[in-house]
Amino acid sequence: xxxxxxxxSWKILYSNLEAGDKCFIPDAWQRKVLDHNGNIALRTGRxxxxxxxxxxxxxxxxVGYEGITVLMIAAxxxxxxxxxxKTLKELWKxxxxxxxxxxxxxxxxxxxxxxNNDRRREFEAEHGLFEEMPTRTEARLKNGTRLLSLPTGKxxxxxxxxxxxxxxxxxxxxIPEPVWVAxxxxxxxxxxxxxxxxxxxxxxPFGKGGHYFESCFDDDYLQIHVTSEQCKxxxxxxxxxxxxxLSKLEYAQEYLGEFVDEFNQFFQTELIKKRMSFISWDxxxxxxxxxxYYLGVDIARYGADENGFVIAELAIDKxxxxxxxxxxxxxxxxDTIGRIQYLDGLFNFRKIFIDSAGVGGGAFDLLIEKLxxxxxxxxxxxxxxxxxxxxxxxxxxxxxxxxxxxxxxxxAESPVKIEIISDLKLLRSLKSMTYEYTSDKNLKIYxxxxxxxxxxxxxxxxxxxxxxxxxxx
Numbered sequence: 440x441x442x443x444x445x446x447x448s449w450k451i452l453y454s455n456l457e458a459g460d461k462c463f464i465p466d467a468w469q470r471k472v473l474d475h476n477g478n479i480a481l482r483t484g485r486x487x488x489x490x491x492x493x494x495x496x497x498x499x500x501x502v503g504y505e506g507i508t509v510l511m512i513a514a515x516x517x518x519x520x521x522x523x524x525k526t527l528k529e530l531w532k533x534x535x536x537x538x539x540x541x542x543x544x545x546x547x548x549x550x551x552x553x554x555n556n557d558r559r560r561e562f563e564a565e566h567g568l569f570e571e572m573p574t575r576t577e578a579r580l581k582n583g584t585r586l587l588s589l590p591t592g593k594x595x596x597x598x599x600x601x602x603x604x605x606x607x608x609x610x611x612x613x614i615p616e617p618v619w620v621a622x623x624x625x626x627x628x629x630x631x632x633x634x635x636x637x638x639x640x641x642x643x644p645f646g647k648g649g650h651y652f653e654s655c656f657d658d659d660y661l662q663i664h665v666t667s668e669q670c671k672x673x674x675x676x677x678x679x680x681x682x683x684x685l686s687k688l689e690y691a692q693e694y695l696g697e698f699v700d701e702f703n704q705f706f707q708t709e710l711i712k713k714r715m716s717f718i719s720w721d722x723x724x725x726x727x728x729x730x731x732y733y734l735g736v737d738i739a740r741y742g743a744d745e746n747g748f749v750i751a752e753l754a755i756d757k758x759x760x761x762x763x764x765x766x767x768x769x770x771x772x773x774d775t776i777g778r779i780q781y782l783d784g785l786f787n788f789r790k791i792f793i794d795s796a797g798v799g800g801g802a803f804d805l806l807i808e809k810l811x812x813x814x815x816x817x818x819x820x821x822x823x824x825x826x827x828x829x830x831x832x833x834x835x836x837x838x839x840x841x842x843x844x845x846x847x848x849x850x851a852e853s854p855v856k857i858e859i860i861s862d863l864k865l866l867r868s869l870k871s872m873t874y875e876y877t878s879d880k881n882l883k884i885y886x887x888x889x890x891x892x893x894x895x896x897x898x899x900x901x902x903x904x905x906x907x908x909x910x911x912x
Contacts (some may be wrong), residue, residue, distance in 0.1 A: 453499065476637075477661060481659070482696045505584060512608050560745060602628055609642070734751075736802075737893035745890050747765075750786060756854075764891060766864060782906060
């Protein structure tokens with residue numbers, strides 16, 4: 440049988456393959472996604488079938504349009520590869536069907552196994568779907584369509600060069616906000632040339648604010664919201680156990696697909712994302728000789744939490760720029776001191792702010808010996824005031840002072856007083872910080888991923904260096 444060469448016939452053949460797929464019977468919302476032409480914002484709970492739905496959607500687009508570029512992105516390569524591989528599996532079904540329509544390859548017993556393998560590859564190249572065999576990140580079809588899978592990283596710098604017709608963002612809520620600024624212009628020409636330029640965003644929510652959050656309430660997007668409880672393929676007993684195990688907010692986010700910020704979340708997610716306004720900072724080109732640089736450090740117990748390091752650049756007008764965030768894990772105090780000394784050699788810090796009590800006490804004492812007490816400053820996170828002779832004074836720096844200073848800086852609008860490098864770990868840490876008032880009316884601030892937040896608020900304390908005024912008007 441002659442191989443299928445008319446690209447219109449590809450659509451018919453693939454449609455027949457979809458209709459014959461008894462393993463995938465789409466829900467009503469999945470049919471809407473598959474049939475919609477335009478932007479899509481898909482917000483779901485866990486395991487409802489969003490990835491396979493978008494994979495089938497992507498395969499249909501690759502077959503249905505000639506000469507387009509479909510780009511799949513996620514914060515990390517592993518995430519973007521997941522949906523790419525599922526799409527490739529769908530396309531491979533069509534590839535095999537085209538080979539079958541061409542009569543299929545038949546080995547010739549007169550040739551060796553190696554010769555037959557070479558002939559099989561030639562046969563598939565002539566009659567199959569692909570211009571060349573797909574790699575782990577790219578597939579080129581004979582109709583000129585190109586399918587790519589790439590990580591955005593923190594910056595999106597390596598994907599800015601593409602002109603894209605369809606942009607698919609997997610776990611879009613976790614893609615750093617500045618990346619969207621860098622990559623959305625890639626869609627601009629496609630709207631004019633091909634009538635495409637579509638965004639297809641899918642994710643479990645991760646706090647309010649940002650491009651994905653806004654897209655889920657934008658009329659330019661088909662808005663789909665599906666909870667795990669609505670999915671008939673998920674065991675109800677499993678969800679009942681999860682509901683008991685998780686907090687209400689965790690369950691609402693993970694299984695109900697709700698955008699939630701804890702009512703007592705100290706740093707609101709929308710504010711954090713708003714201040715994470717740049718995507719990279721290059722030491723070689725942007726470090727200012729003689730500039731004012733400060734290091735905030737949070738020391739972890741050995742083998743437990745991560746050590747947190749946050750570097751701030753302070754301008755004369757009291758504008759802070761958080762230029763670098765780093766963590767180390769399972770390191771002893773000697774290694775941590777060495778890391779601080781290495782960073783000091785690069786930045787020549789004016790001050791290094793570190794907890795001088797508790798697990799940070801040992802590191803603080805060693806740093807005093809090595810760098811001197813003028814540059815190493817202990818911020819003890821004292822939790823209460825003490826009273827002597829009817830005069831109330833603070834012991835050290837109150838933890839709420841550190842955190843209030845940071846949030847005041849972040850809330851300042853005109854002019855903006857702080858810019859923060861987009862970093863997912865720092866976002867997660869700041870987002871985890873909550874507060875409550877104890878029975879004796881003291882403010883308690885805590886979080887389950889606090890190490891970078893602690894380093895961050897210490898770095899922000901640089902505005903108090905040299906007696907600068909904390910309060911902003």
